[in-house]
Amino acid sequence: METILNLDGVSMSFGGLKAVDDLTFDVTRNEIVSIIGPNGSGKTTTFNVISGLYEPDSGDILLKGESVAGLRPDQVHDKGIARTFQSLRLFSNMSVLDNVLVGMHSNSKSGLVASMLRLPSVRREEAAMRARAQEILSMFPGRFSGPRQSQAAGSLSYANRRRLEIARALASDPVLLLLDEPVAGMNPMESHELMEQICDLRDAGYTILMIEHDMHVVEGVSDRVIAMDHGVKIAEGTYEQVANDPLVVEAYLGKRSAHTAS
Amino acid sequence: MIYALIALGYTMVYGVLKFINFAHGEIFTIGGYVSAFTLLALGVSDSMSFATLAGCLLLALLGAVAAPVIVGLVVERVAYRPLRGRSRIMPLLSAIGVSIVLQQLIILIFGPTPITMPTLKIASAAVSLFGVRVRVLALAIIVISALLMVALSYLVRSTRIGKAMRATSQDMEAAEMMGIETDKTIVFTFIVGSALAGIGGLLVLMYYGSLKFDAGFLYGLKAFTAAVLGGIGNIPGAVLGALVLGMTETYGVSMDLGLIAWLVVAGLVAGLYVQMVRVPRHRLLHIANDRRTPDYERRIMNVYRLAPYHAVKTLLGERTDALLSVSASHAVRLTVGNIFLAATAAIFFINGSARIDTRWQPVIAFVVLMVILMFRPSGILGEHITEKV
Numbered sequence: 190m191e192t193i194l195n196l197d198g199v200s201m202s203f204g205g206l207k208a209v210d211d212l213t214f215d216v217t218r219n220e221i222v223s224i225i226g227p228n229g230s231g232k233t234t235t236f237n238v239i240s241g242l243y244e245p246d247s248g249d250i251l252l253k254g255e256s257v258a259g260l261r262p263d264q265v266h267d268k269g270i271a272r273t274f275q276s277l278r279l280f281s282n283m284s285v286l287d288n289v290l291v292g293m294h295s296n297s298k299s300g301l302v303a304s305m306l307r308l309p310s311v312r313r314e315e316a317a318m319r320a321r322a323q324e325i326l327s328m329f330p331g332r333f334s335g336p337r338q339s340q341a342a343g344s345l346s347y348a349n350r351r352r353l354e355i356a357r358a359l360a361s362d363p364v365l366l367l368l369d370e371p372v373a374g375m376n377p378m379e380s381h382e383l384m385e386q387i388c389d390l391r392d393a394g395y396t397i398l399m400i401e402h403d404m405h406v407v408e409g410v411s412d413r414v415i416a417m418d419h420g421v422k423i424a425e426g427t428y429e430q431v432a433n434d435p436l437v438v439e440a441y442l443g444k445r446s447a448h449t450a451s
Numbered sequence: 452m453i454y455a456l457i458a459l460g461y462t463m464v465y466g467v468l469k470f471i472n473f474a475h476g477e478i479f480t481i482g483g484y485v486s487a488f489t490l491l492a493l494g495v496s497d498s499m500s501f502a503t504l505a506g507c508l509l510l511a512l513l514g515a516v517a518a519p520v521i522v523g524l525v526v527e528r529v530a531y532r533p534l535r536g537r538s539r540i541m542p543l544l545s546a547i548g549v550s551i552v553l554q555q556l557i558i559l560i561f562g563p564t565p566i567t568m569p570t571l572k573i574a575s576a577a578v579s580l581f582g583v584r585v586r587v588l589a590l591a592i593i594v595i596s597a598l599l600m601v602a603l604s605y606l607v608r609s610t611r612i613g614k615a616m617r618a619t620s621q622d623m624e625a626a627e628m629m630g631i632e633t634d635k636t637i638v639f640t641f642i643v644g645s646a647l648a649g650i651g652g653l654l655v656l657m658y659y660g661s662l663k664f665d666a667g668f669l670y671g672l673k674a675f676t677a678a679v680l681g682g683i684g685n686i687p688g689a690v691l692g693a694l695v696l697g698m699t700e701t702y703g704v705s706m707d708l709g710l711i712a713w714l715v716v717a718g719l720v721a722g723l724y725v726q727m728v729r730v731p732r733h734r735l736l737h738i739a740n741d742r743r744t745p746d747y748e749r750r751i752m753n754v755y756r757l758a759p760y761h762a763v764k765t766l767l768g769e770r771t772d773a774l775l776s777v778s779a780s781h782a783v784r785l786t787v788g789n790i791f792l793a794a795t796a797a798i799f800f801i802n803g804s805a806r807i808d809t810r811w812q813p814v815i816a817f818v819v820l821m822v823i824l825m826f827r828p829s830g831i832l833g834e835h836i837t838e839k840v
Contacts, residue, residue, distance in 0.1 A: 240628050266630035278625035280618050291618045295630030297611055304610040305602070361630060 191218045192254070193365050193396045194239070194270075199248035199258075201231075201238050201420075208234040210420040211248070216365065221387065221397045223407045225431070226417035227440055232400045233275055235417070236367050239398075240272050241265035252364065267295045269364030273354040273371060275400070281343030285333055288342050288353060289322040292360030325356050328386065348379045359390075366390070368399040372406050384409045404432070416440065453658070455596040455693035456651035457674030459603060459686065460644030466607075466684035467620045467640045470539065473546035474526055476671020477553035478519045478645050482652025483662040484557060486515035487566045495569050504571075515653035516646045522553070523645030527638060550668075557664045567661040574657045592654050599647060600690045607686060612639055620684075673813075676820050699819045700812050712799030719792040726785050731755045758782040758789070 194216040201209040209231045216222045224232045238245050241262040250258040257265050271292070280288055297314060304311045326333040329352045337345075342353055351371060358366055371387065372380035384406050391397060391410075401407050407414060407428060414431040416424040418440035424431045431437055457479050464472045489511040495504065530549045534542045568574075576587045607613040615636045618626040627633050655670070656662050673696060681692025731752045735743065754761045761782045 242624065242628065261632075262624070262627040263630050263632045266628060271630075272628055274625065278622050280621040280625070282621060283614075283617055287614060287617075291614055291626070291631070292629050294611065294615060294618075301610065301612055304612075305606065357629065 192216070193218050193220075193252065194398065195251040195254075196235075196239070197249045197251065199235075199238060199245045199250060201234055201243055201245050207420050209238060209245075212417075212420070212422055213248075214415055214422060214425065216396060216398050218396055219391060219394060220412045221391050221399060221410050222413045222415060223399045223401050223411040224415045224417060225401065225404075225407060225437075226423075230417040230440070231420035232417055233369060234420075236272060236369055236400065239265075240270055240367060263295070266361065269361075270367060271358035271361050271363035271365075272367035273351075273358050273369055275369040275373065277347075277350050277354060279342040279350055279353060279357070282341055284339045285326070285342055285345070285353060286319070286322055286338040288357050289325060289360045290318060292357040293318050293322065294361075296361055322356075322360060325359050328356065328359075328389075348375050351375065352383070359395075364396065366395050366397045368397060368401075370400055370402060372401065372403050377405075380406055408432075453592055453596075453651055453655050453693075454670070454674045454677040454696055455690045456599065456647050456654070457670055458677040458681070458689035458693045459599065460648045461671075461675050461678040462681075462684055462686060462689040463603070463640050463644045465678070466686075467616050467637060468531075468535075468542075469620070470531075470542050471546065471675065472531075472644070473543070473671070474530075474549040474553055475644065475648055476667030476669075476674070477550050477557070478523055478526075478667070479648040479652045479655075479670055479674075480557060480662065480664065480667035481522055481553065482515040482519045482649030483656040483666070484561055484566055484652070484664075485518040485649075486511040486653040487568045487656050487662060488561070489514040490568050491566075495571065497570075497572050504573075512650070512653055515649040517649075519645040519649035519652070520642050523641045523648075524638065526553075527641045532634070532637075550671075554664060554667070561664070563664060565661045565663040566656075568656055570660065571657075574660070586658075588654070588658050592658070595650070595654070596690060596693075599650075600686060603643070604686045606643075612636065616640060669813075673816065676816065680820055680823055695823075696816055696819065700816050712796045715792055715796040715799060719789065719796065722788065722792065726758065726789075727756050730781075730785075754782050755785070758786045 192215050196212055196214050199209055199212045200207065212231075212235060214222075224235065226232050234243070237243050239250055239257075241257065241260050241264065244259045248258070249256055252268055252270060255268070257268050257270070260268070280291060283291070297318060323338070326338065332349055332352055333356070342350065345353060351374070355368065355371060358368075368387070372383050375383065380403060387397065387399070387410050399410070411428055414424075414426065414428050415422055416431050416434065416437045418436075423436040423440060424434040426434075457475065460475050460478075461472065464470065464475070490507065493507045493510065495507045499507070526549050530545045531542050534545055574588055577584045578587055578590075579585075580590075605613075607616055615626070615631045616639075618629065618631055619633045619636045623633050626636075651670075652662070655666070674693065677692035677696045678689045679692070680695055681688030681690065683689075731754075734751060735748060
């Protein structure tokens with residue numbers, strides 16, 4: 190199996206706090222890997238380091254064997270890593286369709302003069318992009334149909350905004366998709382639906398690295414689970430292995446519970 | 452109308468960066484100075500053939516665009532980019548600093564005397580339009596501003612870079628992670644804004660024939676006012692704001708007080724209508740149905756129709772019931788408003804023949820700004836590059 194993402198001893202600290210400490214793991218093609226861990230364990234920081242928002246203090250991040258550590262976020266995105274955000278960060282004044290189109294920004298080539306003059310090549314490209322955006326949106330049947338696409342993203346329901354974030358990330362056809370708590374705030378039915386859609390994405394060929402707190406979802410979709418605490422990877426393996434790991438139980442429930450559990 | 456070109460630059464930078472580029476006025480001055488310098492160096496005069504003249508003007512235009520763009524880029528790189536992501540006050544202070552530095556630079560390079568451009572016939576040519584003589588240049592300014600506004604709106608709304616600008620404006624970090632080169636986008640914004648200011652500089656220079664080193668300050672301030680007036684960050688808003696500001700400045704000073712007094716009277720009449728008909732109706736909507744007996748409705752109506760009478764009654768402490776007293780205190784305020792308007796009208800009528808001095812021009816402009824912002828804090832067309840379209 191081809192390795193898509195490879196974190197090699199990545200460390201990141203803010204002042205005296207080591208948010209991520211010597212983290213090493215791989216993600217292989219067509220796999221869903223979930224990162225779990227209590228709040229403040231460094232999961233989102235890991236995502237931010239991967240997507241280029243922070244430069245790691247030490248260690249390297251390889252995407253298909255090519256280092257992406259220290260690149261700007263837009264360059265990382267161009268290399269093929271797209272992400273969603275835990276706290277939604279849609280462009281809420283822009284329309285649903287425009288949000289997806291922004292996700293395609295780096296795929297489009299048309300220059301300024303050409304697009305001001307609306308040359309035929311630009312028009313063709315734009316039509317193709319719109320079609321692709323609609324195709325992506327249709328992945329969520331009934332959620333973004335017809336007039337909804339021209340609505341401002343800010344007017345969508347919470348769950349739909351989560352879906353739109355995923356659609357926007359998919360727009361660039363990423364090599365690796367980072368999902369930061371995709372089902373947060375959804376009701377059980379919605380999260381179950383999204384879970385299936387995430388599995389569909391894997392079947393469609395996407396590779397997904399996901400942060401999730403909902404253990405039901407983690408159990409349902411993950412091929413592999415990585416548990417973190419205080420910036421350190423404390424366990425890795427299948428859901429069952431990780432969920433029964435005494436260190437993981439301790440991290441979530443405290444020392445005494447870990448003893449009673451074991 | 453010239454404010455429009457400068458206001459567009461303010462609005463664009465604000466729209467993307469949420470930051471007011473106070474050095475924008477100086478960039479405008481630089482545009483004017485460089486084009487004047489080019490024209491002087493080329494020795495432009497009316498004796499030249501039309502083709503050479505056109506060529507020289509084109510060259511001046513090129514200078515008027517190129518120099519401000521370069522300055523704008525340097526300023527962005529040196530003074531603004533290092534401060535990005537800090538608190539908002541820092542780039543603001545930096546901008547004021549840059550504005551002072553640029554002004555001094557102009558003095559150092561071109562000297563403190565106003566730069567004057569050679570007199571040209573086309574600059575003062577005029578045509579008769581509906582019986583009024585209008586300078587061709589004034590018309591050109593209007594047409595150019597309108598065209599640029601349309602082009603800019605289109606740029607922001609429908610092109611790739613425009614989408615990048617809108618995304619950057621809303622969430623810079625998220626935009627970056629969606630593959631948008633935010634630095635490039637911001638640089639582009641500065642290029643466009645500075646180019647517009649430069650064109651503005653050239654046009655003002657041609658219109659007035661000369662330009663002083665500190666001209667950018669007042670023009671910048673007024674353009675900024677225009678941008679805020681129309682809703683900062685909003686492209687058509689900037690042009691509309693400039694139009695409103697320019698109109699009030701021009702017509703504000705040519706109006707005599709008698710006319711203003713009549714306007715106040717009109718306001719008073721409209722106010723009385725609202726007070727006697729609309730307000731009581733509105734109040735009645737908030738009163739529970741079981742209390743709305745015809746008698747009660749009449750009493751509420753009376754509070755407003757006979758507002759002064761009820762005002763006096765309230766002040767004397769004769770209150771009937773809770774609801775009526777709320778209406779009555781309302782009536783007191785309305786009465787005070789009526790008296791104020793009537794007094795203003797009276798004062799203006801007494802000085803009816805006096806005219807407002809041109810020195811009052813800026814004052815009028817800012818009074819208009821205050822009044823509009825009081826009733827519509829987000830400007831005439833609302834804020835933000837994205838909200839309107």
